Amino acid sequence: MTDKPVSILLIEDNPGDRRLIREMLAEAGNVAFDVQYADRLQAATDYLGQNGVEVILLDLGLPDSQGLETLRKVYAQASEMPIVVLTGLNDEMVGVQAINEGAQDYLIKGQVDTQLLRRTIRYAIERKQAEERERRLQVQLNLSNRLASLGLMVEGFAHEINNPLASVIGFAQMLAYEDIPENAREDVKTIEDNAQRVVDIMTNLLAFARQQKLERTYINVNDTVMAALEMLGHPLEGGNITITTRLDPALPSTMADGALLQQAFLNLVINAETEMKLAHGKGNLLIMTELISDTIQVSFNDDGPGIAQANLVHLFDPFFSTRGVGQGRGLGLSVCYGIIADHNGRINVESQLGKGSLFTVELPVVPEESGVEVS
Numbered sequence: 001m002t003d004k005p006v007s008i009l010l011i012e013d014n015p016g017d018r019r020l021i022r023e024m025l026a027e028a029g030n031v032a033f034d035v036q037y038a039d040r041l042q043a044a045t046d047y048l049g050q051n052g053v054e055v056i057l058l059d060l061g062l063p064d065s066q067g068l069e070t071l072r073k074v075y076a077q078a079s080e081m082p083i084v085v086l087t088g089l090n091d092e093m094v095g096v097q098a099i100n101e102g103a104q105d106y107l108i109k110g111q112v113d114t115q116l117l118r119r120t121i122r123y124a125i126e127r128k129q130a131e132e133r134e135r136r137l138q139v140q141l142n143l144s145n146r147l148a149s150l151g152l153m154v155e156g157f158a159h160e161i162n163n164p165l166a167s168v169i170g171f172a173q174m175l176a177y178e179d180i181p182e183n184a185r186e187d188v189k190t191i192e193d194n195a196q197r198v199v200d201i202m203t204n205l206l207a208f209a210r211q212q213k214l215e216r217t218y219i220n221v222n223d224t225v226m227a228a229l230e231m232l233g234h235p236l237e238g239g240n241i242t243i244t245t246r247l248d249p250a251l252p253s254t255m256a257d258g259a260l261l262q263q264a265f266l267n268l269v270i271n272a273e274t275e276m277k278l279a280h281g282k283g284n285l286l287i288m289t290e291l292i293s294d295t296i297q298v299s300f301n302d303d304g305p306g307i308a309q310a311n312l313v314h315l316f317d318p319f320f321s322t323r324g325v326g327q328g329r330g331l332g333l334s335v336c337y338g339i340i341a342d343h344n345g346r347i348n349v350e351s352q353l354g355k356g357s358l359f360t361v362e363l364p365v366v367p368e369e370s371g372v373e374v375s
C-alpha cells in the first residue's frame with residue numbers, strides 16, 4: 001500500500017463500536033487511515049454519491065435500513081469500492097451471504113483485533129483491485145470480439161452493395177449526358193446525389209470493417225493533432241469552446257497513415273464539441289500526447305455531459321447515435337475504431353454521466369526502418 005492515508009467510510013450507528021474501530025485504526029502501524037463515518041444509510045449513500053473511498057466498513061443494522069438490504073443499497077451506490085461487512089456475534093451466516101452479494105469480506109464484532117482489522121482492509125482493497133482489473137479486461141475483450149464480428153458482417157454487406165451502387169451512379173451519370181427533358185435531368189441528379197450519400201456511408205462502414213488500405217509515412221502524431229485542429233477551422237480560444245493542447249515535444253515519430261489518423265482525431269474533437277455545446281453551450285477540451293513505454297497515447301478529455309453506462313458498450317457500433325435523426329449518423333466513432341485498429345492501436349473511453357468524457361487512443365511506435373506493414 002502507499003504512504004498516503006487509506007480513506008475509509010465507516011457506516012456504523014453504534015457509538016461504542018465506532019470508537020473501538022477508530023481506536024484500532026489509529027494505533028501505530030505502517031499505514032495511516034483517514035476515517036469518515038456515517039450513522040445512517042441515507043448519510044452514507046449521500047456521501048458515496050459525492051466521494052470515493054478506498055474501503056467501506058459497513059454495519060448492516062442501521063436506524064434506516066436493516067440486514068442485507070443495507071448492503072444491497074450501499075453496493076448499488078458504490079459497486080466499484082470494496083465493502084467489509086460488520087456482523088454481530090450471532091449472525092455469521094449473514095456475513096457469508098454478504099460475500100455472495102458483493103461484499104469483499106466480513107468481520108464479527110467483538111472478535112476483531114487491530115491486526116485482523118488492518119489485514120482485512122488491506123486484502124479487501126487488493127482483491128477488489130484485482131477484480132476490477134479483470135473486469136475491465138473482460139469488458140475490453142468482449143467489446144473487441146463483438147466489434148470484430150460486426151466488422152465481418154459489415155464487410156460482406158458493403159461488398160454486396162458496392163457493385164449495384166456503382167451501377168446506379170454510372171447509369172445516372174450516363175443519363176445526364178442524354179438529351180432528356182429538364183425536369184427528368186433534375187430527377188436524375190437527385191438519384192446520383194442520393195446514391196453518392198450511400199457511397200459515403202459505405203466508405204465509413206468499410207473503414208470500420210478495417211477494409212481501407214493504409215498509406216503509412218513517417219509522421220509525428222503531434223503534427224497530426226494540430227492538422228486536425230486546423231481543419232476544424234476556428235480558433236482554439238474564444239467562442240464558447242476552449243481547446244487546450246499539451247503535446248509532448250519529445251514524442252517519437254512513427255509510421256502511420258497521417259490522413260486517416262487526422263480524420264479519427266477530428267471525429268473525436270467534433271464529438272466533444274458537439275456534446276459540450278448541446279449540454280452546456282460551452283466547454284473545455286484538453287488534448288494531450290505522451291509516450292508511455294512504447295506507445296504513443298493521445299487523449300481527448302472534455303467536460304461535456306458524459307456518457308451513460310448503458311451506452312458505453314455501443315459507442316463504437318455503426319449507426320449508434322444519441323443525436324436526433326439527421327444530426328448524427330453514428331459512424332464517427334466506428335470510423336475511429338477501424339482506423340486505430342488498423343494501426344494495431346486501441347481506443348478506450350472512460351466516462352460517467354455529468355463528469356465529462358475521456359477518449360484515449362494508443363498507437364504503437366513503428367520505427368521507420370520497418371516500413372509499411374500489411375494489415
Ligand SMILES: Nc1ncnc2c1ncn2[C@@H]1O[C@H](COP(=O)(O)OP(=O)(O)O)[C@@H](O)[C@H]1O
Binds near residue numbers: 272273302328330334
Ligand atoms: N465526447 C463525447 N461526450 C459525450 N458523448 C459522446 C462523446 N463522443 C461520442 N459520444 C456519444 O457517442 C455517440 C456516437 O458518436 P459517433 O459515432 O461519432 O456518432 P454521431 O456523432 O453521429 O452521433 C454520440 O451520439 C454520443 O451519444
Ligand SMILES: [Mg+2]
Binds near residue numbers: 332
Ligand atoms: Mg460523431
